[in-house]
Amino acid sequence: MHAAVAAGADTVYCGFRDCTNARNYPGLNFDMDEMTAGVAYAHEHGCKVLVTINTFPRAGQEKSWHQAVDNAAMAGADAIILADIGLLDYATRRHPGLRRHLSVQASAANALSILFYREHFDIKRVVLPRVLSIEDVASLIQQTEMETEVFAFGSVGPMSEGRCFLSSYMTGLSPTHEGVCAPASHVVYQDDNHCIKSCLGSVTLNKFSKDEPAAYPTPCKGRYEANGRTSYLFEEPIGLNAVDILPQLKAAGVTALKIEGRQRSRAYVSKVVGTFRKALDDLAAGTQIHASGDLKTMAEGGRETSGAYKKGWR
Numbered sequence: 001m002h003a004a005v006a007a008g009a010d011t012v013y014c015g016f017r018d019c020t021n022a023r024n025y026p027g028l029n030f031d032m033d034e035m036t037a038g039v040a041y042a043h044e045h046g047c048k049v050l051v052t053i054n055t056f057p058r059a060g061q062e063k064s065w066h067q068a069v070d071n072a073a074m075a076g077a078d079a080i081i082l083a084d085i086g087l088l089d090y091a092t093r094r095h096p097g098l099r100r101h102l103s104v105q106a107s108a109a110n111a112l113s114i115l116f117y118r119e120h121f122d123i124k125r126v127v128l129p130r131v132l133s134i135e136d137v138a139s140l141i142q143q144t145e146m147e148t149e150v151f152a153f154g155s156v157g158p159m160s161e162g163r164c165f166l167s168s169y170m171t172g173l174s175p176t177h178e179g180v181c182a183p184a185s186h187v188v189y190q191d192d193n194h195c196i197k198s199c200l201g202s203v204t205l206n207k208f209s210k211d212e213p214a215a216y217p218t219p220c221k222g223r224y225e226a227n228g229r230t231s232y233l234f235e236e237p238i239g240l241n242a243v244d245i246l247p248q249l250k251a252a253g254v255t256a257l258k259i260e261g262r263q264r265s266r267a268y269v270s271k272v273v274g275t276f277r278k279a280l281d282d283l284a285a286g287t288q289i290h291a292s293g294d295l296k297t298m299a300e301g302g303r304e305t306s307g308a309y310k311k312g313w314r
Contacts, residue, residue, distance in 0.1 A: 001038050003266040005047045008277030011256065012042055013050040013081065020068040021052045022105060023262040024179030035075045048078040054103035055179045056084045066090055073098050081127065082106075088121040101125040101149070105176075109136075111143040118146065125149055125255065130157055130240065131308050138252035147255040152242040153272050154260025155300060156235055156307050157220070166219035170201045182218045189214075198222075215301050239299025240307045243279050243291050249309075250283060268298055 004012045015021025017029040030038060039049045051072040057065045065087055072080050073095045080098060082088050083105035091100055104127040108114045117123045125147035128137060141148050157164075167181045168174035175181040182200055190197040196208045198217035205222030208214040215221055215237030224233050242249065242257070249257070259276060261269045275291050282289045296304055 001042065001049075003269040004261060004273050005042055005045050007270045007273035009047060009259075009273050011048040011050060011078070012038075012261075013052055013258070014038065014262070015052040015054075016068050016071065018064060018068070019178045020055055020065050022054050022175060022179045023052075024055075025184065025263060028262060032071050032075065035071065035077075039076045043076070049076075050079045050081055050101060051075070051077040052081045052103065053087060054081055054083045054105045056105075056176050057086065058177055062086060062090075066094075069095065069098075079124070085121075088117070088123075092121050099124050101127065103127055104129055104151075109140075111140060114140065114144045114146060118144070127258065134245065134248050134252055134309050137249070137254065137309075141253040148253065149256040149258050150242075150249065150254050151240060152246075152249075152257035152259055152276065153295070153298075154240055154258075156238060156240045156305060164220060167200070170203050170219060182216065187217055213302060236303075237301035238303045238305050239295075239301065241295055241299060241304040242306060242309060243276060243289070243295065245306055245309055246279055246283055246289060271295070272298055 001012050001014060015023060015029050016035065017031050018024065021029065023029065035051070042049045053065060053068045053072065065084070069080060069087065069091045078099060079101050080091060081101045081103045082091060083103040088100065091098060100121060100123050102108055102114070102117050102123045102125070106117070107129055108117060108126055109129050109132060114126050127149045128140065130151050137148065137150060164175055164181060171183060171186045173180045173183055186201050188199045190199065192207065194210060196210065196214055197204055198206045198214060200217050200219060205217040205219060206214070207223070220234040221232065221237045223230055226233060257276065259272055272295060275295055279289045279291050296302060
């Protein structure tokens, strides 16, 4: 958080150290004291804090999620990012003054769904899925007149946001409920005849030669054999980078850019946030964007893509 603030972030998003957020991994996230101190630090430096409570409670087990909403309010968060309709209802009733954003986990990708959430839960901002073109984004903003947040740097998720079941089939732990995809406790690397084999549980996801960079083994970015051909069936290990299309995103009416910073190092956060800060300042000044450094080394797999912004997946 300190690195993001120092590098020029306007807003930082983070979560509590439990299953209420979708990055529930050992050593990550905030307890209540850390969250309160973090919010205070950010506010002292003119930065806002959004708390993600974006997983889905199982029926009858919603107490931890309700507590997370209450704690975010007590910590002084500027907004909470929610996906579950029951949690949105709870937050609307219990903390009507606490700003609510709709998480990408809700997969709201058309005007009717976005307007439903605004009508019933007074959401102020929607985080759009990474499967829309710039034209799609512009159309949604026009139709809904909503604040819109889009992903600008990080992973390319080919599954319906946050609803991937592949990892839960292989490990018994769900990104949707427990907030973990391909948990490290289930990841195994094996030496296999001068190759590195990466496995999740008992399933082999990939095999790399010794001089080939090995991506983290997530099921959607594994190489599989189908119809006698081995390939990345869902998506290759490649990083999303929208820095070159910032003018188009601004013209589309986008309110905020989301940079994935959790599960990352301070060096990563400083480099990526600083690069985007410089690019946005150039854009605001009406000068040519000069990204302050090559981000390719920070991208997954050492390669970059503009994803669906140009691809237009359907």
